[in-house]
Amino acid sequence: MPSPKARSSAARSGSVPCAGGNGRYEFVSLSRTPPPHLLQRQGSDPTAARLRASESPSRRRGSGSSTSSTGGQQLPEEDCMKLNPSFIGIALSSLLAIDLWLSKRLGVCACEDASWGSVRPLMKLVEISGHGIPWLAGAAYCLYKSDSAAGQEVMLNLLMALVLDLVLVGVMKAVVRRRRPAHNRMDMFATFSVDGYSFPSGHATRAAMCARFLLAHLVLAAPLRVLVLLWATFVGFSRVLLGRHHVTDVTFGFLMGYWQYNLVEMLWLSPVMLQSTIGQLQ
Ligand SMILES: CC(C)=CCC/C(C)=C/COP(=O)(O)O
Structure with missing residues (x-):
């Protein structure tokens, strides 16, 4: 037997x-x-x-x-x-198997005892830099402080983009309900219940969307533009290193965040709309 x-x-x-x-x-x-x-x-x-x-x-x-x-x-x-298993079925199962294997191999900061466990605190700082709360708080603060109509318009739209991102990722996670990797330690701060799920990575969607947003709406010198791109890439990569996500969660998250920026451009709140919104709030 x-x-x-x-x-x-x-x-x-x-x-x-x-x-x-x-x-x-x-x-x-x-x-x-x-x-x-x-x-x-x-x-x-x-x-x-x-x-x-x-x-x-x-x-x-x-x-x-x-x-x-x-x-x-x-x-x-x-x-x-x-x-007669279908070709697509076999391809998907193979991709998932590779994904699980690679994600486990790359989760080198998943805990303090892991091979790169000593850099886990640094990875957690990167995690915070892509968390929703600092981005929402930062955008709200800049909106409040901005004294130009153009600045207010950009910050209002950034706020709208961040909320849209949270909603879309939440819905996607609730529908797909993929579990986080087994080696993940769920010690993230300020999470929603859907954040128990893995697909897609909310940090990756936010990083990709915000990077596109910043590059499109802020006048930045070339080194800073490179820094923004590096930051977004690193936020995504750190999700796998921390053991929070599978590689496919992050890859899809980047694609989704990239696409979300197109949606934000389509839904862009114009100055006219902005004035009527502010008028209604006052
Ligand atoms: C509480 C707020 C405003 C946002 C939650 C942000 C969060 C913890 C997202 C989960 O990201 P991953 O899917 O990449 O783990």
Whole structure:
């Protein structure tokens, strides 16, 4: 009988252990039709039942409702789908496996005992620099202090962009509900409940969106522009180093933040709108 590890790696690699006719376990490729004695046994064998139970809910749903013929055997249609896994399915599973492996390897500051644990405090400073609270507070303060209409307009739109970002990321996290990496220590300050989820990285979306915003609306010297880009990149990268996120959470977060800036430009609050808004507030 194979060890549990062998069983799980076999399941991952597309072959499943089944109880053979002589009581021994055999590995059967999912891409081949199982021998008849295995097909007969699957109905009553507890191991086969357990394996079926571990299949995806979508496969379990509607089990036994329809059948198709394969080589004279009547197979449930769901099993035929299993025998022909789609190319996109395999590509996605491979990407996810690489993502998990790479994220774990790169999470070198995930705790003090990790290989780069000594730089964790520095990484946490980078984390704070991309947190929503300092950005919201900073934008609100600049809006309050700004004495030019142009400055007020930019800061109001930055505030609107930051709120939009929080809402969109919150909705996305609540829909996808991907768990954070197992090696993450949840010691972030000021989080919403959806921040228990991982996809996408809110820091990455904010960093990408704010970097585009600053580069487009502030007159900055070339070295400062480079610094803004470096900061945004580092904020994203630090999420993986801290073990907070998978690589794909951050990659998607950057893309989403980049796209969010386009949305902000589309929804841009003009001076006319600004005056009527301020008028209503007074
Ligand atoms: C409380 C406020 C205003 C914002 C929460 C910011 C936050 C903690 C986001 C989570 O970021 P990651 O998804 O990158 O971990």
